[in-house]
Amino acid sequence: MNVCCLLDNSQVAFGVDLDLLKTSTPFPKAIETCLKGMVYSIEDIFFQFNPKNRPFIKEVREACRLLRTTGAQWIHERKTAMENGDDVPKDILTQIIKSAGQEDSMTKEDEEFMLDNFVTFFIAGQETTANQLAFCIMELARHPTILEKVRQEVDDVIGLKLDISYDDLGQLIYLSQVLKETLRIYPTAPGTSRELPEDMVISGIHIPGGCICIFSSYATGRMEKFFKDPLTFDPDRFHPDAPKPYYCYYPFSLGPRSCLGQNFAQMEAKVVMAKLLQRFDFTLVPGQTFDILDTGTLRPKSGVVCTVSHRNDKK
Template identity: 55%
Template sequence: MDVLGAMWGLLLLLLSVSLLAFSFYCCYLKFIHMKYDHIPGPPRESFVLGHLPILWNLQRKNGLLHGLFMQWAETYGPIEYLMSPEYPKDPTVYGQLSHLLGVRFLGNGLVSDYDYDHWHKQRRIVDPAFSRTYLMGLMDTFNEKAEELMKKLEEKADGKTELSILNMMSRVTLDVLAKVAFGMELNALHDDQTPFPHAVSMIMKGTSEMCLPLLKYMPGKQKLIKEIQESVRLLRRVGKECIEQRREDIQNGEEARVDILTQILKAAALEDTRDDENILDNFVTFFIAGHETTASQLSFTIMELTRQPEIMERLRAEVDEFIGTKRNISYADLGNLQYFTQVLKESLRLYPPVPGTVRWTGKENIIEGIRIPANVTLFFSTYTMGRMEKFFKDPMTFNPDRFSNNAPKPYFSYFPFSLGPRSCVGQIFSQMEAKVVMAKLLQRFEFQLAPGQSFEIVDTGTLKPRDGVMCILKPRIL
């Protein structure tokens, strides 16, 4: 009886402690609720889980989270906040990108580094490799890889065969980035079995699912998690071999390759910095961010052009006037494609592959009469702002003239490459590549969307066309 009594006593003690702990937790949650309740927003679904049940339900239905954010902004009103170096990147959010499912991913690279001073030193090393002057010397590679894509498309351009534009764009942008940035010949356009495209797809899937609490411990996710982890390790392993080989070539006095990696290593040497792990972080960052986003932008643009015949014809006329039948497009040619620039910008307004950025407040602020507490995560959504009447008249109409020279500039409401000092280092690279590929495509092919294709968007770490933009191509008759 004494043993039984002791067991009951222990059980009651544990129950009492658990109830006390839960009570304290509920008091903490109430405190958190009171801290934010004055900020306009949707009602919580759950006292304990907040808005998470809404987000989980949306994910189960394969809905678009940013579409929900837009509905909330229209219903409860956006709070306009100005990005500045005063508000650093959120360490919690970007810390998850530093290590993905326990494996070092972006580490302290340019995207994920939330220490401003350390980031600034990196940016100083990387900037020369992405300068307009340096990138002009890479036009031959842009043309070479774009021509390889055109030849692959010619094989399918029979007016009947359906092909995924997103898939083809992902493969060509991967080949371009590998060659221009790291001197690597991946041949993703010619080899469906090369592991890199699959590895990148798995990694992006990992970034889109990392918001799920306790993902690593979910029984049904173990195979997926292992594949994501191996994909990250593959990218870092190849990057390490590439960096070590390039440094050895430079030390042996061999003729340096004209690519971004060589420029970065030289700049790092001038800064007396030899942090290979950090350079490797940026290798992975460039690979992930540098091809996924451009491939999605190109695919969204083509998708939209299939229902914009007047814009399509105006684009073709500009290509015919300034490029004609030339196979080797020059940097000067790109500068003449003004309407082309407007179309690409308008595509990024409606379909930004990176839908926003996250910042963190270190102190309390009053914005539009609303008190924003200190130590709060702020989400700046270019997707939401780009689709709101408040910022763009008739926002759901695809209208490139919004970005003509005479049009009012959309200051602070349009930032597909972020804003300020932490804006994307690769935006010039990206838009040069997009122009070369798109100009050649319009120069050579007629294309239309295959039957049954939707214009829906899916979030896989970056925003993509849900159906892959299945198109039917045929040669253009001049």
């Protein structure tokens, strides 16, 4: 599933066909290595100073170099095409370049910032959506009543249609609730951080300026203080008439520095999940642990192993 989401993001967001299903590519491994490096450095501030970690640190740097070099190449090729008046896709890469082009003059720092946005979207977009879909399938298979309800909605809205329209997505309200509840219990990006520009007092606690505060969406999403029976999978928490969970539910972070691809990610997950529910039946293979692995993003530790078959009523 990770490979499929990377394929989809590359084509839709950047107009690049990596041909992942036919050829081997270093990109998935490079992304995983970068995320692991991030986690290790957060968990241990002295990680980079330990001599035994040098081989892995070198591997992380090479992975970062591959992604940034590739990103710079794609940006250069697209900018050249735009300057030559060629037809280019109206995708996210084009928008990134157009937004940067609105500046009076592009500095080296501006170019690096544009490349940062590209790499962020490229990395975050494939791993998080794939893992959200895996957790969603896992929970639906464990809750047959919820599965039947969301499947009925998909049947009512989409029926036998091959393509899903934007208007269709707006009518898949319960599926949205299912996906949001999945991210509450399993936020694939389990936290975010902010650097305080000045001293602050929060709940009577003095925090000096310059400190980096880490906020765990995984912890807040599972707290009884904010959600009744927090470990129970209940999509009705996100019913349109239910109270909004302000500041305790932030799978895409909050504020002006929230995830730049959150709308794309939510539509992507909705489309893929709707097509799966439309076309397939799936049941969990017995004996799975349902353990979670943190590699920078959360994923099912042993995967989600299912028996899959075509739905009889969709021939």
